[in-house]
Each structure stands twice: as C-alpha cells, then as structure tokens.
Amino acid sequence: NAGVTQTPKFRILKIGQSMTLQCTQDMNHNYMYWYRQDPGMGLKLIYYSVGAGITDKGEVPNGYNVSRSTTEDFPLRLELAAPSQTSVYFCASSPTLRGRDTQYFGPGTRLTVL
Amino acid sequence: LAKTTQPISMDSYEGQEVNITCSHNNIATNDYITWYQQFPSQGPRFIIQGYKTKVTNEVASLFIPADRKSSTLSLPRVSLSDTAVYYCLVGGGNNDMRFGAGTRLTV
Numbered sequence: 001n002a003g004v005t006q007t008p009k010f011r012i013l014k015i016g017q018s019m020t021l022q023c024t025q026d027m028n029h030n031y032m033y034w035y036r037q038d039p040g041m042g043l044k045l046i047y048y049s050v051g052a053g054i055t056d057k058g059e060v061p062n063g064y065n066v067s068r069s070t071t072e073d074f075p076l077r078l079e080l081a082a083p084s085q086t087s088v089y090f091c092a093s094s095p096t097l098r099g100r101d102t103q104y105f106g107p108g109t110r111l112t113v114l
Numbered sequence: 115l116a117k118t119t120q121p122i123s124m125d126s127y128e129g130q131e132v133n134i135t136c137s138h139n140n141i142a143t144n145d146y147i148t149w150y151q152q153f154p155s156q157g158p159r160f161i162i163q164g165y166k167t168k169v170t171n172e173v174a175s176l177f178i179p180a181d182r183k184s185s186t187l188s189l190p191r192v193s194l195s196d197t198a199v200y201y202c203l204v205g206g207g208n209n210d211m212r213f214g215a216g217t218r219l220t221v
Contacts, residue, residue, distance in 0.1 A: 004157075035213075042201060042213030043158070059212065090157045099146055099205035105157025 001026050004106035006091050012112045013081040021076040021109050023091030031094045032074040033058070033103065034066065036087040043090060049074055081113045118202050123218040132189045134217050136202030139183050144206040147178060147185045152199045152216070161200075162187070189219075197221045 007022045025032065030051045035043040045058030049068040063085060065077040074093075078085060088110050092103040119137040126132045138147070146165050150158035162169055164176040164185070175188040189196055199218050205211030 040215070042215050044213070045211075092157070097206065099148070099203075099211050102148075102160040102163070103150075103158075105159070108155070108157055 003027065004091055004093055004104050006089075006106040006109050008109060009107070010110045012114060013078075014114060015081060015083065017081050018077070018079050019081070019111075021078075021089055021091075021111075023074045023076065023106060024072050025074075025091075025093040025104070026072065027093060027095070027104065028071060029093035029095050029104075030071065031096065032068065033092045033094075034064070034074070034076045035090045035092065036060065036085075037090060037108075038087050046076065046089075078111075083113050085111065086113045087111060117212075118204055118214050120200075120202050120214060120217045122215065123220070125220050126192055128193050128221060129191050132192050132196070132219060132221075134187045134189075134200055134202075134219070135184055136187070136204075137184045138202070138204045141182050141204050142206065145204050146206055147176065147182075148203045148205075148211075149174070149176065149187045150201045150203065150213075152201065158201060158213075192219075192221045194221050 004025045033048045034046040037043045044060045047066040049055045055066050088108045090108045091106045094101045094103045148163040149161040151161050152158040162174050162176045166178050169176045177186040199216040201216040203211045
C-alpha cells in the first residue's frame with residue numbers, strides 16, 4: 001500500500017492563479033481531510049469528507065473548494081491564490097471518525113504564492 | 115470543543131524517559147485522547163490513543179487520570195531520532211478536534 005499520496009510536492013503560484021492539489025489514498029478509507037500548516041504552527045482543518053459525494057467545511061475553508069467523487073481521491077482547489085495561502089498542505093484519511101481512529105497523513109504539498 | 119494546553123518545548127538527553135503532559139479541562143464524555151508525532155517536512159504520525167487509565171504500545175505509554183482532565187505521553191529511553199513536535203488532540207467527531215502548536219522535543 002502506498003498509503004496517502006499527494007501531488008505536487010512543491011508549487012509556486014502567482015497571485016490570482018488557480019490550482020488543484022491532488023490527494024489519493026489506497027486504504028479504502030471513508031474519511032478524508034485537508035489541513036494547512038503555517039510555519040511553527042499546528043495543523044488547521046480546511047475541509048473534510050465522510051464519503052464519496054459528501055464534504056463539509058472545517059476550521060479555515062475560505063478560499064478553497066473540494067470534491068469527492070470517489071473513495072480514493074479528494075482534490076483541493078484554490079481558485080484565486082493569495083499570499084495568505086502560502087503554507088504546507090497535508091491530506092489525511094482515516095477508516096472511521098478521526099477522533100476515534102488513526103489519521104494517516106500524506107507527505108504534504110509546499111505552496112508559495114507570490 | 116476541548117481545548118488542549120501543552121508545554122511549548124522540552125529538552126532531554128538520550129536514554130532518558132520523557133513525559134509530556136497535556137491539559138484538557140473541558141474534555142467531553144465521548145472524547146478520546148490522541149497523540150501524534152511530526153518530523154520536519156513530514157505529515158504527523160499517530161503515536162497512541164486512549165480513553166482512560168493507561169495505554170501502552172511498542173512506542174509509548176499514555177497515562178490518563180480518573181478525571182481525564184489531563185494526560186501524559188511517556189517516551190521511554192529517547193534517542194536523537196525522537197526529536198520532533200508532539201501534538202495532543204482531544205475529540206470524538208469529525209470537526210471537533212484541533213491541533214495546537216504542539217510540544218517541540220529536542221533530544
């Protein structure tokens with residue numbers, strides 16, 4: 001099993017550009033999450049999904065969109081990139097509720113918006 | 115939403131036991147306590163989870179007193195490779211857990 005994979009590893013965007021961060025898991029987990037981590041800080045939940053077709057906002061959803069058409073994939077979309085979105089983005093998955101079960105994290109995508 | 119409080123940083127030497135305490139005064143009845151470890155440039159990795167009393171696995175032990183308002187992660191005989199940030203999370207649902215700044219352990 002590859003676990004949780006994320007692409008790309010690094011990306012530089014100009015203000016106003018758009019991009020999609022890809023996340024795929026091969027563990028057949030129902031629950032998937034997107035977090036962002038600013039330097040020296042903990043992770044903040046952006047969006048999560050409890051299954052294909054079902055998504056909901058987390059703590060910091062503004063400026064982002066998600067979709068979940070399959071169990072395996074959970075892409076994160078940035079429509080109009082802003083410098084405040086410079087961060088490291090982590091995708092995670094868990095078999096059941098994240099409070100009751102292990103979350104498995106991907107390696108992260110380091111995004112810089114200039 | 116259960117708020118957690120941890121020390122910002124701790125230092126230790128190789129071979130010592132390290133105990134990191136997390137306070138969570140308003141923990142709810144159905145909340146679990148989970149600890150993650152994060153190395154630089156990597157995603158967090160699950161260490162241990164518990165509900166009450168003591169839990170032990172091959173990596174660490176988790177001590178939870180009867181009132182559950184705090185918990186202590188114990189790392190036996192740390193090595194240089196244990197240098198990382200350790201996060202304490204409390205929760206039981208999808209949107210009610212938050213990562214704090216964590217405890218930066220330097221061995």
